[in-house]
Amino acid sequence: MAAQSTLRNMVLCLTCVCLVCSAILGVVYAVTLDPIAEASAKALKESIGQVLPEGGEISDAMQAEGFDYYVSTKEGETVAYAVKSTSVGFGGPLTLMVGVLADGTVFNTSVLSHSETPGLGAKCTSDEAFMSQWRGFRGQLKVKKDGGDVDAITASTITSRAYTLAVSNAVEFVKNMEGAKNE
């Protein structure tokens, strides 16, 4: 049965247990550090590849006006931007990777992270009709309920609005970048 509790053996016991535990954690952390970094880099690269036209040369991460973005160039010409854009959804931040062509049209979008309701807003990562409308989207960047051209997900207007806002922010940002270049 359990040992007698004296100050000395309580301190000793807790110290030893904590030491061993932190040693184990240290080892596991060191071992998993690279795979974790690789996994998140791979996820990011995949999402960038998804939202940009094929064949372009993709730059390293850049930052401007609070956006992280990547530029795709072909023969020195800027073809498209992949912009990381965040807005507030129903359950928390909704972060997208938005591919925008240099002329300001949306090429494609992909969700990086979200905390939307499973079965409702979370459909923004699985609903075929909602996702495919972003490919080459033309029209007004607002959900139909607000007088725009975006088909919202059934029963998830707030998520759809947040998604649309994130896309429209990314498009604005690219237009500004391109505009600044031409001046």
Added chain:
Amino acid sequence: MSKLGLITKGFIKDNPTFALVLGMCPTLATTTSAMNGMEMGLATLFVLVLSNMAISALAPIVPDKVHIPVYIVVIATFVTVLQLLMQAFVPAVYSTLGLFIPLIVVNCIVLGRAEAYANKNTVFDSALDGLGIGIGFTLSLTVIGIIREILGSGSVFGCKFIPGDGILAFVMAPGAFMVLGYLMVLFNKYLKK
């Protein structure tokens, strides 16, 4: 009790969800689909087996007055190890379960088994007990997940067989309570002796 009995008692007699009614938070929150429920069950199983073994080995040398802090540190260590491993090797699963992995630390099942079983029994028996309870938990969560997925999304393990949207309430919190409640009724009537 036979070694096999140690494992199988976790399925029905000591089933953590329906008989002991422990660990309700992950049970209700993560069973939106069969797959999510099963993954959560397996994650808990992993922690339960390791923490039961470590605690039964430590129990004789831990002074009584600090046994709870020691158990919590041990459990938290295994949960963090699991979290890092999942993040590294199954990032997709990690992103769906996310918040509920660290919450295994305060899951009553894990600390409950440490207190009720592991600190009085041998390392091997405690491992079997953890395995049994863990499998029982996984089965319960999977069953709840299957029912909620069929009613809520018309699919099982992601394979859709009923077209259309399903009954939304079952994907959300009210459905979790209803399914759990009715299953508990059936469990107590037909399986528990």
